[in-house]
Amino acid sequence: MNASSGSENFVVFDRVQKSYDGETLVVKDLNLSIGQGEFLTMLGPSGSGKTTCLMMLAGFETATHGEILLDGQPINNIPPHKRGIGMVFQNYALFPHMTVAENLAFPLQVRKIGKSDQEAKVKRALDMVQMGDFGGRRPAQLSGGQQQRIALARALVFEPELVLMDEPLGALDKQLREHMQFEITNLAHQLGITTVYVTHDQTEALTMSDRVAVFDDGRIQQLAPPDQLYEAPENSFVAQFIGENNTLMGTVKEMSDDAAVVQLDDGEVIDAVPVNVKKVGDRTLISIRPERVEIDKNRLHPEAHTIKAEVLEFIYMGDIYRTRLRVAGNDNFVIKTRNAPDQRRMTPGEQIEIGWRPQDCRALDA
Amino acid sequence: MTDNTAQTPSGPVLAADGRPLKASLNRALRAQKIRALLLIAPLLIFILITFIAPIADMLFRSVENQIVRDTLPRTVVALDTWTNTDEAPGEDVYAALYYDIFEAAEFRNHSRVGSRLNYELTGVSSMFRRAGRGVGRFDTDIYTDQFTALDPAWAEYETWTGLMDDDAIRAALPETSDAFDTWIHITIDANDDVPAEEDIEDFVFTALYRDLSNTGYSGSNALLSTAADAVAGFESVSLRDQFADMDEDWLDPTVMETIKVYSPSYTPGYFLTAIDMQLTADGVSAQPEDRRIYVTLFERTLFMSMVIMGSCVLLGYPIAFLLANLPTRVSNLLLILVLLPFWTSLLVRTSAWKVLLQQQGVINDVLVWIGLVADDNRLQLINNQTGTIIAMTHILLPFMILPLYSVMQTIPPTYVRAAKSLGATNWTAFWRVYFPQSVPGIGAGCILVFILSIGYYITPELVGGRTGTFISNRIAYHISSSLNWGLAAALGSILLAVVLLLYWAYDKLVGIDNVKLG
Ligand SMILES: Nc1ncnc2c1ncn2[C@@H]1O[C@H](COP(=O)(O)OP(=O)(O)OP(=O)(O)O)[C@@H](O)[C@H]1O
Ligand SMILES: [Mg+2]
Numbered sequence: 001m002n003a004s005s006g007s008e009n010f011v012v013f014d015r016v017q018k019s020y021d022g023e024t025l026v027v028k029d030l031n032l033s034i035g036q037g038e039f040l041t042m043l044g045p046s047g048s049g050k051t052t053c054l055m056m057l058a059g060f061e062t063a064t065h066g067e068i069l070l071d072g073q074p075i076n077n078i079p080p081h082k083r084g085i086g087m088v089f090q091n092y093a094l095f096p097h098m099t100v101a102e103n104l105a106f107p108l109q110v111r112k113i114g115k116s117d118q119e120a121k122v123k124r125a126l127d128m129v130q131m132g133d134f135g136g137r138r139p140a141q142l143s144g145g146q147q148q149r150i151a152l153a154r155a156l157v158f159e160p161e162l163v164l165m166d167e168p169l170g171a172l173d174k175q176l177r178e179h180m181q182f183e184i185t186n187l188a189h190q191l192g193i194t195t196v197y198v199t200h201d202q203t204e205a206l207t208m209s210d211r212v213a214v215f216d217d218g219r220i221q222q223l224a225p226p227d228q229l230y231e232a233p234e235n236s237f238v239a240q241f242i243g244e245n246n247t248l249m250g251t252v253k254e255m256s257d258d259a260a261v262v263q264l265d266d267g268e269v270i271d272a273v274p275v276n277v278k279k280v281g282d283r284t285l286i287s288i289r290p291e292r293v294e295i296d297k298n299r300l301h302p303e304a305h306t307i308k309a310e311v312l313e314f315i316y317m318g319d320i321y322r323t324r325l326r327v328a329g330n331d332n333f334v335i336k337t338r339n340a341p342d343q344r345r346m347t348p349g350e351q352i353e354i355g356w357r358p359q360d361c362r363a364l365d366a
Numbered sequence: 367m368t369d370n371t372a373q374t375p376s377g378p379v380l381a382a383d384g385r386p387l388k389a390s391l392n393r394a395l396r397a398q399k400i401r402a403l404l405l406i407a408p409l410l411i412f413i414l415i416t417f418i419a420p421i422a423d424m425l426f427r428s429v430e431n432q433i434v435r436d437t438l439p440r441t442v443v444a445l446d447t448w449t450n451t452d453e454a455p456g457e458d459v460y461a462a463l464y465y466d467i468f469e470a471a472e473f474r475n476h477s478r479v480g481s482r483l484n485y486e487l488t489g490v491s492s493m494f495r496r497a498g499r500g501v502g503r504f505d506t507d508i509y510t511d512q513f514t515a516l517d518p519a520w521a522e523y524e525t526w527t528g529l530m531d532d533d534a535i536r537a538a539l540p541e542t543s544d545a546f547d548t549w550i551h552i553t554i555d556a557n558d559d560v561p562a563e564e565d566i567e568d569f570v571f572t573a574l575y576r577d578l579s580n581t582g583y584s585g586s587n588a589l590l591s592t593a594a595d596a597v598a599g600f601e602s603v604s605l606r607d608q609f610a611d612m613d614e615d616w617l618d619p620t621v622m623e624t625i626k627v628y629s630p631s632y633t634p635g636y637f638l639t640a641i642d643m644q645l646t647a648d649g650v651s652a653q654p655e656d657r658r659i660y661v662t663l664f665e666r667t668l669f670m671s672m673v674i675m676g677s678c679v680l681l682g683y684p685i686a687f688l689l690a691n692l693p694t695r696v697s698n699l700l701l702i703l704v705l706l707p708f709w710t711s712l713l714v715r716t717s718a719w720k721v722l723l724q725q726q727g728v729i730n731d732v733l734v735w736i737g738l739v740a741d742d743n744r745l746q747l748i749n750n751q752t753g754t755i756i757a758m759t760h761i762l763l764p765f766m767i768l769p770l771y772s773v774m775q776t777i778p779p780t781y782v783r784a785a786k787s788l789g790a791t792n793w794t795a796f797w798r799v800y801f802p803q804s805v806p807g808i809g810a811g812c813i814l815v816f817i818l819s820i821g822y823y824i825t826p827e828l829v830g831g832r833t834g835t836f837i838s839n840r841i842a843y844h845i846s847s848s849l850n851w852g853l854a855a856a857l858g859s860i861l862l863a864v865v866l867l868l869y870w871a872y873d874k875l876v877g878i879d880n881v882k883l884g
Contacts, residue, residue: 058783058787059786060783060786079786080783080786080787081786081787081788081789081790081791081792081795082789083787084789085787086787086788087783087784087787087788089780089783089784091778091780093778093780093781093783093784095781095784095785095799096803097802097803106785106788106790106798107788107789107790110788110789110790110791110794111789154788155787155788158788158789164787
């Protein structure tokens with residue numbers, strides 16, 4: 001990232017650490033730059049410190065060490081209400097004693113914006129989330145999805161440049177969630193707002209974000225655009241956390257800069273891209289995406305290594321076939337093949353040979 | 367938005383078996399209701415017997431007044447015709463009073479009716495007590511002597527029973543037959559004697575004399591005819607004077623007026639007294655200035671309860687807020703401190719306040735020591751309203767803190783955070799977002815504290831002195847000291863009505879649905 005450009009470094013976490021109890025670090029050495037207008041998602045398992053990071057940014061928690069910069073300004077000592085950051089909470093936090101319109105007018109009132117201006121902005125915000133007719137209702141009279149939209153509208157009505165969302169779609173059912181994902185990203189891009197979005201749903205992270213920061217154990221494990229994250233995970237945690245993934249254990253046999261030969265634990269030898277293995281003899285975890293496994297030998301490089309596999313289970317899933325194999329002693333090796341007219345359906349018990357392009361097979365830390 | 371589904375055709379919805387759905391539902395719910403009723407039945411019966419019934423009885427006492435009519439029936443009838451209440455009534459009334467008191471004295475009822483009337487007019491009690499003893503010594507024995515002198519048969523019991531068996535004679539001598547029946551009743555029921563063996567009392571001869579001299583006798587009985595002719599020459603005695611000799615006050619029209627006014631079986635008198643009014647023969651009027659106390663007491667009770675409620679809110683709110691926002695371990699500890707007073711006797715706590723607040727007490731000592739008040743000008747903190755307010759605020763504080771705390775606990779901290787993220791300062795976030803959500807707790811606490819304090823009794827009694835007592839102290843006084851239960855009941859009923867009224871007003875203004883106890 002280019003450190004000199006202001007818009008590239010709209011939000012900066014600079015070596016931030018956080019501990020609640022003085023014994024364990026919940027956030028360990030966080031370095032992160034978020035560009036203006038970017039949609040960044042923090043993804044990670046429960047307890048990995050996502051909310052904590054968001055709260056530090058919003059000002060509700062103080063960083064134990066390090067600095068947070070907003071638009072070049074250190075904000076460690078600025079109280080939350082002066083940061084001008086919009087926030088959508090997981091349970092929406094719509095004020096139950098106010099109507100929807102009053103909820104939306106609240107941030108405008110505390111900013112002492114004139115009455116007529118307020119009304120216009122509230123109306124615009126409600127229209128923006130297609131809730132124009134609901135101004136007079138109480139939050140309790142709205143459905144979950146409607147409340148969600150209002151919470152979003154309220155976080156945007158005072159036109160903040162940065163919006164934080166902490167698992168805003170967690171309480172919604174799948175269909176509504178997908179719909180809202182689409183609406184949120186659309187709005188964010190349309191308005192050019194910088195968004196920091198927290199979720200532990202990886203599909204959500206992949207579909208919505210410009211970049212995803214994968215959190216684990218208080219650290220960012222990988223920060224990359226969704227396609228890179230999926231296709232080029234940098235370590236075994238990311239590989240296993242994002243999407244479905246087949247893993248095999250092995251030892252590095254030969255190694256150059258961009259290619260390695262790995263001997264699996266049962267003696268078979270395969271090609272892989274070395275990602276974070278250092279030298280010959282290292283234990284490694286091989287990761288291959290199910291849809292990148294090739295069962296048709298003709299489509300592989302003639303010199304590519306192939307290994308034997310036994311079909312254990314065949315599942316018809318409509319658009320794809322999902323086949324479970326036993327490969328090198330691993331009973332949970334899954335491959336996905338497209339449901340096409342010429343696609344072969346395998347039967348359990350069948351012995352086949354599989355292979356892959358070396359660049360799809362990543363040798364990661366064990 | 368989605369389309370509305372098509373309206374079902376009008377008419378009742380039917381259940382699967384073709385009966386109206388409503389009826390089926392009701393039938394299904396009935397069994398549940400009966401079971402619920404059976405479950406609460408033991409408690410319901412307990413409460414009915416030990417709580418509702420006594421309260422109903424008390425409320426009934428506030429209007430009930432049968433004692434006057436039951437004990438002085440003849441007087442009550444005789445007073446009906448007495449209209450000029452500036453003058454004492456005539457002989458007839460005193461004759462009736464003579465019979466009534468004589469009978470009541472034999473049955474030892476006279477002092478009870480005296481006490482009852484004493485509530486309305488001081489001094490009546492002793493008049494009745496003395497009359498109970500005095501009526502037996504009235505000079506009416508001259509009638510007995512004169513009748514027996516005329517014919518010794520008059521002293522015979524059989525003579526009387528013979529006469530009284532004759533309905534025509536009974537009709538001719540109404541007062542006499544009534545007196546004779548009364549005498550039989552007294553002899554048998556009050557004294558456990560046999561009438562045939564006893565001398566007939568003077569009041570029976572008095573009645574005979576009055577009957578014969580008032581209306582004469584035109585029947586065929588020779589004995590009576592002779593007597594009727596003779597009574598004109600009898601020496602007579604005025605019962606009015608007899609009463610007057612015993613106590614001048616019997617001629618005071620107000621005494622008779624009081625009996626007349628309180629003769630109905632049910633009276634609004636207690637309620638009127640409870641609001642500083644009085645019942646007179648001319649209708650309702652205000653009590654004399656120096657006897658008005660209850661309205662002031664009611665006002666004071668309401669006012670001080672409000673003040674106590676207000677100070678409980680002011681003191682309790684910050685504490686409840688702190689409790690709700692501290693980590694659970696600390697807040698549980700503090701909660702125990704809040705509850706601690708409940709584990710000490712109310713009397714002990716109140717007495718402790720006595721020690722603290724008195725003029726030579728701890729608080730005054732400290733104030734003098736730091737020089738805030740002069741030694742010769744120590745603050746009067748007890749035995750007045752200040753004392754009651756301080757002690758009761760302390761005692762009722764937990765009743766404010768607990769509902770507040772439990773409501774505040776349910777307010778998620780995200781609301782305040784959300785408000786701040788939207789740009790609100792700490793104060794705005796509190797006032798516009800947190801406070802409105804804690805209002806139900808304030809409501810619940812206020813109702814609890816107010817209703818408890820309006821009926822509080824021990825603390826005002828101990829630290830209230832003369833100016834800091836409540837209406838409940840007056841009620842207690844009437845229950846246990848003056849024994850005027852009717853007035854106590856009336857005061858209690860008014861208090862109950864005031865509480866219900868305030869409750870209703872509260873429901874209208876704030877809405878009782880907004881009250882949460884947790
Ligand atoms: N107020 C707090 N006091 C003490 N520890 C806390 C506090 N809040 C969070 N933690 C701890 O910090 C760690 C990270 O919490 P955080 O809420 O940031 O996780 P998260 O990534 O948001 O998880 P989730 O996906 O479940 O929301 C957890 O181990 C949690 O127990
Ligand atoms: Mg979280």
